[in-house]
Amino acid sequence: MKISMLMENTTEIPGFLQEHGLSLYIETKGHHILFDTGQTEGFAKNARRMGIDLQQADIMILSHGHYDHSGGMMHFLKCNSDAPIYLRASALEPHFSPAGKEIGVNPAIGLCGRLHFIKDNFSFEDGMRLITLDEENGEDKISAYGFSALCGGKKVPDDFRHEQYLEIRENGKNILFSGCSHKGIWNIVHQLHPDVLIGGFHFKDLPLNTTGKRMLDAEAERLMKENTVYYTCHCTGLEQYRYLKAIMGDRLHYLSAGQTVEIG
Incomplete structure (x- = not known):
C-alpha cells in the first residue's frame, strides 16, 4: 500500500504547497482512494507534482464535515468524473469553530449526485470498511473542544457524529485512517487496534505547560500499549508532535505535504 500526503499544514519539499488541511491519496491492491481534500485546490496541484492523476481515484472519502478537509471537494468533482463520495449525512450540516465561525462543508x-451517506459501519469489498464509533464505548469522554453544530435551529456542542474512519486490511495488516480523531485518539486506537494509524491527533491547542506535558506523557504511555505504528500530521501540532516523538521514538512519525510512505 502506498500513501501520499497531498496536503498538510507543513512541507519539507521545495515547490510543494502547504495549508491548514489534510488530503491523502491511498493506493491499495484494488483501489485508488482520495481521503479528504484540504481546504483549497492546492491538494490537486501537489498531486500533479507527485505524478498522481486524480481521475484514477475510484473512491473519495470525507473524514468529517470541516472546511479544512472538504474545501477542495468542488475542485475534485472537476478533476474526477465518476468516483463515488462517502461521507456521513451530518457532515453537510452547519458546523462552527470555538470562535463561532462557520467551518462546514x-x-x-x-x-453533486455522487454522495453515499454512511449511517453505520459500512463494508466495501477487499477488506475495507468505514467505521463510525458513534456509541461512546471508549475510555475517555468525548469533548466538543468548543466546536458546535446546528441542531433544530440551535447551536449545540458537537458530538462529531459527522466523523468516520477508514480501515483497510491488506497483506495481513490493519491500517486505519483518521482525519482529526475528534472522538479521542486513544478511544479510536483502543477500540480498533490498528497495526498502523495515519491521521491527526488533535493536540495542537494543548499548551506545553506542566499540565499539558503531563497529559501528553499519559497519552504517549497509553498509545504505546497498543502494537501500533503511528504516522501523524495536521491537527497534532508540530510542538506537540516533537514532545511525543521524544517519548515514543520510532513508534511515531510525521507526514507532511509531498511525502509518501509504503506499508507492505
Missing part, C-alpha cells in the same frame, strides 16, 4: 456539494 460547501452546501453545493450536496447537489
Whole structure:
C-alpha cells in the first residue's frame, strides 16, 4: 500500500504547497482512494507534482464535515468524473469553530449526485470498511473542544457524529485512517487496534505547560500499549508532535505535504 500526503499544514519539499488541511491519496491492491481534500485546490496541484492523476481515484472519502478537509471537494468533482463520495449525512450540516465561525462543508456539494451517506459501519469489498464509533464505548469522554453544530435551529456542542474512519486490511495488516480523531485518539486506537494509524491527533491547542506535558506523557504511555505504528500530521501540532516523538521514538512519525510512505 502506498500513501501520499497531498496536503498538510507543513512541507519539507521545495515547490510543494502547504495549508491548514489534510488530503491523502491511498493506493491499495484494488483501489485508488482520495481521503479528504484540504481546504483549497492546492491538494490537486501537489498531486500533479507527485505524478498522481486524480481521475484514477475510484473512491473519495470525507473524514468529517470541516472546511479544512472538504474545501477542495468542488475542485475534485472537476478533476474526477465518476468516483463515488462517502461521507456521513451530518457532515453537510452547519458546523462552527470555538470562535463561532462557520467551518462546514460547501452546501453545493450536496447537489453533486455522487454522495453515499454512511449511517453505520459500512463494508466495501477487499477488506475495507468505514467505521463510525458513534456509541461512546471508549475510555475517555468525548469533548466538543468548543466546536458546535446546528441542531433544530440551535447551536449545540458537537458530538462529531459527522466523523468516520477508514480501515483497510491488506497483506495481513490493519491500517486505519483518521482525519482529526475528534472522538479521542486513544478511544479510536483502543477500540480498533490498528497495526498502523495515519491521521491527526488533535493536540495542537494543548499548551506545553506542566499540565499539558503531563497529559501528553499519559497519552504517549497509553498509545504505546497498543502494537501500533503511528504516522501523524495536521491537527497534532508540530510542538506537540516533537514532545511525543521524544517519548515514543520510532513508534511515531510525521507526514507532511509531498511525502509518501509504503506499508507492505
